[in-house]
Amino acid sequence: MSPAQPSAELLEAAQRPFPDAKAMPPSVYTSTAFLAREIETIFSKEWMCVGRSSSLAQPGDYLTYELAGQPVMVLRDQAGALRAFSNVCLHRMSTLIEGTGNKRAIVCPYHAWTYGLDGRLRGAPFMTATTGFCKDDYVLPSIRCEEWLGWIYITLDRERPSVSTTLAPVADMVSDYGMENYVECFRETHVWDTNWKVLAENFMESYHLPVCHADTVGGHSKLSEMECPPGLAAFNYHWITKEASLPIGNAHPSNTRLEGRWRKTTALLALYPSHLITLTPGYFWYLSLHPKGTGQVAMIFGGGLSPEFMADPRADEYVATLKTLLDDVNVEDRGCTEKVFRGLNAATARAGHLSYLERPIYDFMHYLADRTTGFDRSFALAAE
Incomplete structure (x- = not known):
């Protein structure tokens, strides 16, 4: 049909x-x-609710969500801000983390590429001999994330008006x-x-x-x-x-x-x-x-x-x-x-x-x- x-x-x-x-x-x-x-x-x-901000109270607290086919992670960074990123490794495209919990860093379960809570690549084993590789070039794509009345919302639309509006x-x-x-x-x-x-x-x-x-x-x-x-x-x-x-x-x-x-x-x-x-x-x-x-x-x-x-x-x-x-x-x-x-x-x-x-x-x-x-x-x- x-x-x-x-x-x-x-x-x-x-x-x-x-x-x-x-x-x-x-x-x-x-x-x-x-x-x-x-x-x-x-x-x-649209903006999609993924839970309450109080569930991500401490730095490193995270949850995961799949939005319109896009795996997303939402976390509390070291500065205390809520952040959302693509939950896909920038190396061979494995999903990175699952469920909920707390992590000091995001480590890919496939080849151990490691990202900080700011989404930046911090480590990539056995890559130093690769011509053209620079870990500073690798940053997980950010996803829009907002808090409203204690709720966490995410959207894939860069132009959508804010949740509060x-x-x-x-x-x-x-x-x-x-x-x-x-x-x-x-x-x-x-x-x-x-x-x-x-x-x-x-x-x-x-x-x-x-x-x-x-x-x-x-x-x-x-x-x-x-x-x-x-x-x-x-x-x-x-x-x-x-x-x-x-x-x-x-x-x-x-x-x-x-x-x-x-x-x-x-x-x-x-x-x-x-x-x-x-x-x-x-x-x-x-x-x-x-x-x-x-x-x-x-x-x-x-x-x-x-x-x-x-x-x-x-x-x-x-x-x-x-x-x-x-x-x-x-x-x-x-x-x-x-x-x-x-x-x-x-x-x-x-x-x-x-x-x-x-x-x-x-x-x-x-x-x-x-x-x-x-x-x-x-x-x-x-x-x-």
Whole structure:
């Protein structure tokens, strides 16, 4: 299937007004050609979240990531700055490091070419007799890297506006939470057997909570209390105001930043293309997604507590309770999203109408259509 068919079907769906909106067509999820278009127009250009800056607290701390086919390392250099580089040796092109950890230097596992934390080649065994070789000529290509409200973002696009500019409305919206001071207590990587957009959309709507999460958070989720306003250019969001099932879901008694209903309000943020944050007054958790083919998604999953709960004597207990809950929620979400992807591949699969509670999915569809087909989102918003 060429990208023309799913693009045309997506454009047709995106042109429907919200009161008569339907979900995206199956081809948008199952077409390998359309995925290639997404890699070209979205993942090779947008800012991608790779975690929290607090996870790289010390010089030499690092993590690795593969962005649109490019292996990337992100590290804290000796001066304390966050840096990102190509994770490919400049000799015979082996990848250099894997996973996360701490290193005083970057040593290639193939021929032991060694790079400093500034990306410069420091040593290359048995190269002195090679005519024309000068180690000063070898510096790992840098990748743009920025920190925003405690998050680390990278992009392959040299011209893209900064994260702080792109996400300024988000910063204003959640400023009273103090998200930059929340402490990450766990970070994991997973691969699920579903399409990245299925998992992203699953996070964006709470319509599924009472059913998919009946054994965990579903019973505490009142759909009538959810607010799903229209999204903005770089993100969509919705709010839930509730009496949380966990003490950490509401503001800590010592929290003086949040007042009134905001002490019990959860923000669910979908920062395009695939950084998904649940921000409560007491804890946060997040996903960052990258496709691995049409039927698999690589996922960073992490979470932690607000500074008031981290300072509480029961902090360890709160972290353990949160992690147990979210592990159970992930089991439920994995089952639901993998079922959706299997269904999308059926010959009889058809997109149905969206609920008003799925407004964020409608906005996400417009974002995808904008990036992949040139769809004019400003016209769509004005036409409602």
